[in-house]
Amino acid sequence: MRCVHKITPQIFWVGGNDRRLERFENMFPLPNGVAYNSYLIMDEKTALMDTVDSSISALFLENLTHVLNGRKLDYLIINHMEPDHCANIEELLHRYPDMKIVGNKNTFQFIEQFYSFETKENYFEVKEGDELSLGGHTLQFIFAPMVHWPEVMFTYEQKEKILFSADAFGSFGAISGNLFSDQTDFESVYLDEARRYYTNIVGKYGDQVQAVLKKAASLDIRMICSLHGPVWRESLPYILDKYDHWSKYEPEKQGVVLVYASMYGNTENVMNLIAGKLAEKGVEDMRMYDVSKTHPSYIIADAWKFSHIVLGAPTYNMGLYYGMQAFLHEMAALRLRNRKVAVVGNHTWANMATKSMLCELEKMKNMEIIGAPFDIKSSMKAHQEPELNKLVDDIYASL
Numbered sequence: 001m002r003c004v005h006k007i008t009p010q011i012f013w014v015g016g017n018d019r020r021l022e023r024f025e026n027m028f029p030l031p032n033g034v035a036y037n038s039y040l041i042m043d044e045k046t047a048l049m050d051t052v053d054s055s056i057s058a059l060f061l062e063n064l065t066h067v068l069n070g071r072k073l074d075y076l077i078i079n080h081m082e083p084d085h086c087a088n089i090e091e092l093l094h095r096y097p098d099m100k101i102v103g104n105k106n107t108f109q110f111i112e113q114f115y116s117f118e119t120k121e122n123y124f125e126v127k128e129g130d131e132l133s134l135g136g137h138t139l140q141f142i143f144a145p146m147v148h149w150p151e152v153m154f155t156y157e158q159k160e161k162i163l164f165s166a167d168a169f170g171s172f173g174a175i176s177g178n179l180f181s182d183q184t185d186f187e188s189v190y191l192d193e194a195r196r197y198y199t200n201i202v203g204k205y206g207d208q209v210q211a212v213l214k215k216a217a218s219l220d221i222r223m224i225c226s227l228h229g230p231v232w233r234e235s236l237p238y239i240l241d242k243y244d245h246w247s248k249y250e251p252e253k254q255g256v257v258l259v260y261a262s263m264y265g266n267t268e269n270v271m272n273l274i275a276g277k278l279a280e281k282g283v284e285d286m287r288m289y290d291v292s293k294t295h296p297s298y299i300i301a302d303a304w305k306f307s308h309i310v311l312g313a314p315t316y317n318m319g320l321y322y323g324m325q326a327f328l329h330e331m332a333a334l335r336l337r338n339r340k341v342a343v344v345g346n347h348t349w350a351n352m353a354t355k356s357m358l359c360e361l362e363k364m365k366n367m368e369i370i371g372a373p374f375d376i377k378s379s380m381k382a383h384q385e386p387e388l389n390k391l392v393d394d395i396y397a398s399l
Contacts, residue, residue: 033174044135106151171229
């Protein structure tokens with residue numbers, strides 16, 4: 001049964017939700033599912049903004065057919081060629097053989113990589129700043145390369161002043177009836193998942209996000225329609241400010257994320273002591289994660305949010321504990337920077353954990369080491385407490 005939402009009198013949401021999918025891109029947990037957004041403009045000409053993942057093709061095609069109500073589809077605008085948004089191109093061409101596929105040079109390169117059917121007579125290539133009139137609505141194309149694929153572009157609808165923003169401003173989490181962010185308790189329901197989505201999917205490309213934010217600043221934007229998550233029609237400066245902070249790798253707030261690996265509880269004990277001592281000094285809203293039990297996407301998101309990180313891990317097989325090694329590799333791959341970091345190492349016979357963590361941090365930009373690294377031999381002893389207190393004092397002072 002169809003399920004559509006009216007965005008404006010002539011623009012409709014024809015997407016859907018997948019609450020069964022376990023992991024986004026087969027990597028990132030989806031406890032609340034994911035929305036695949038697609039938008040249809042009904043004017044003298046009809047234009048569809050992207051398609052959806054193959055998992056919800058049947059619902060999507062029913063939604064689309066219902067809104068078209070017997071009309072043909074004139075244009076398919078492809079803002080992003082990732083398969084969770086382009087899976088229905090072939091089916092749409094079968095149904096609407098005269099449909100023009102609107103994209104840029106990279107779009108068509110990727111179409112030919114993903115598909116084997118002949119579509120070149122349907123190609124409608126656009127360049128930066130080009131416009132396409134649908135009648136009362138005019139589309140303007142704004143290239144956003146590497147946000148987060150090289151072919152990505154935004155489409156700005158000039159009449160309604162809507163920015164169709166590809167994956168930008170998106171979020172994990174399915175839509176629960178309320179399509180617009182102002183109809184939800186966004187901070188409680190979506191903000192953490194929007195941050196986790198940005199940091200893990202787009203986070204590496206902060207410089208490119210900054211470039212497209214500068215382009216967007218010249219537009220009068222009254223609504224943002226992403227390919228995932230709620231539609232923004234109110235409080236746009238709120239989400240734009242989040243993206244500005246995230247893409248500059250600036251923390252949203254002062255606070256501490258404690259990330260540790262511990263085989264038998266001794267390293268964990270030190271991390272608990274640090275957290276307790278910081279709490280006694282008045283530090284609030286800390287986060288603590290065991291890298292062996294928590295998916296790194298959640299830890300990465302909080303590392304982006306907070307200003308300070310405390311890392312603790314033991315030596316393992318003459319190197320760094322594997323879970324911590326993988327987490328630090330992910331931090332570096334996503335180019336997290338501009339954080340203050342304290343290091344806690346543990347070893348029984350080979351003192352490699354502290355050295356390895358410091359070495360990994362050196363690969364990252366503008367990561368300030370707080371105090372002297374604290375190292376224990378198997379377990380912390382009472383005579384080391386003054387040294388630990390000094391590290392806690394240094395962390396607190398840097399806050």
